[in-house]
Amino acid sequence: MQPASETTLALAQPNDISFIEAMVCAAYTKYIPRIGKPPGPMKANYRQLLQTHEVWVLRLGSTILGSIVLSSAPDENALSINNLVVDPAAQGKGYGRVLMAHAEAVARERGCTALTLYTNVHMVENVGMYARMGFVEMGRRLDEGYERVFFRRELV
Numbered sequence: 533m534q535p536a537s538e539t540t541l542a543l544a545q546p547n548d549i550s551f552i553e554a555m556v557c558a559a560y561t562k563y564i565p566r567i568g569k570p571p572g573p574m575k576a577n578y579r580q581l582l583q584t585h586e587v588w589v590l591r592l593g594s595t596i597l598g599s600i601v602l603s604s605a606p607d608e609n610a611l612s613i614n615n616l617v618v619d620p621a622a623q624g625k626g627y628g629r630v631l632m633a634h635a636e637a638v639a640r641e642r643g644c645t646a647l648t649l650y651t652n653v654h655m656v657e658n659v660g661m662y663a664r665m666g667f668v669e670m671g672r673r674l675d676e677g678y679e680r681v682f683f684r685r686e687l688v
Contacts, residue, residue, distance in 0.1 A: 539597065539627070541634055544587040549578045551596045552589065555619045566654040572678055573615045576601075585614060586638075590631055597622040600631040602638060610684065611639035613649040632665065639687060646686050653679040 544552065556578075560571045581587050581601055590598040598618040602611055613635050618627045639647055651658040653672060659681055663669070667683035674680075 538592055539630060540591050541588055541630075542591070544578075544582060544589045544599065546579065546582065548587075548589050548596060549582070552578050552587070552599050552617075555596060555599065556615075556617050558620050559617050559623075563652065563655055567652055567678070569677075571652055571655075572676065573617065576615070581614075588631070588634065590618075590627055590634075592622075598627045598631050600635060602635060604642070604644075608646070608648065609644055610646040610648045611635060611642065611644045613647060616649075636687060644687065646684050648682070648684045650675070650680045650682045653681050 556573050556576075560574050563571050578587065584603075586602040588600045588602070589596050590600075596619070598616070600616045601614040603614055604611060613632075616628060616631050616635075618631070635647055647667075648670075649662065649667065651662065653659070659669075662683050665685070667685040670682045670684050672679065672681050
């Protein structure tokens with residue numbers, strides 16, 4: 533059974549924030565020893581992000597399985613994926629692909645020609661995964677105190 537047929541995507545609401553924060557904590561805590569501090573998504577203010585970005589949640593019934601934070605980069609004609617997270621208990625079931633497909637659909641709907649994102653250089657699994665998904669590494673640099681790898685994928 534396809535995950536997309538079982539799930540719903542909707543803009544996050546204020547009452548979703550505690551679930552998003554708990555999911556982010558569960559998914560990113562394993563990276564603290566590698567990075568030497570909590571990863572950026574663990575320090576984000578999701579209440580504020582609801583006001584400044586699009587925060588989407590993927591649900592199975594009333595359970596939040598994942599979330600994606602999007603923002604427009606009009607000067608680049610791209611949609612930026614600021615964070616994509618799937619609850620560790622739901623990982624490996626295609627829900628990340630559902631969230632990524634949603635980002636691509638939103639980008640196309642807005643006439644964007646690319647998706648952009650970044651990850652921490654120490655999250656080597658993510659670096660490889662994004663490359664396999666067709667993202668091209670655009671550079672590495674220190675950003676907000678983190679060593680980040682920046683990616684872009686053209687939408688054809």
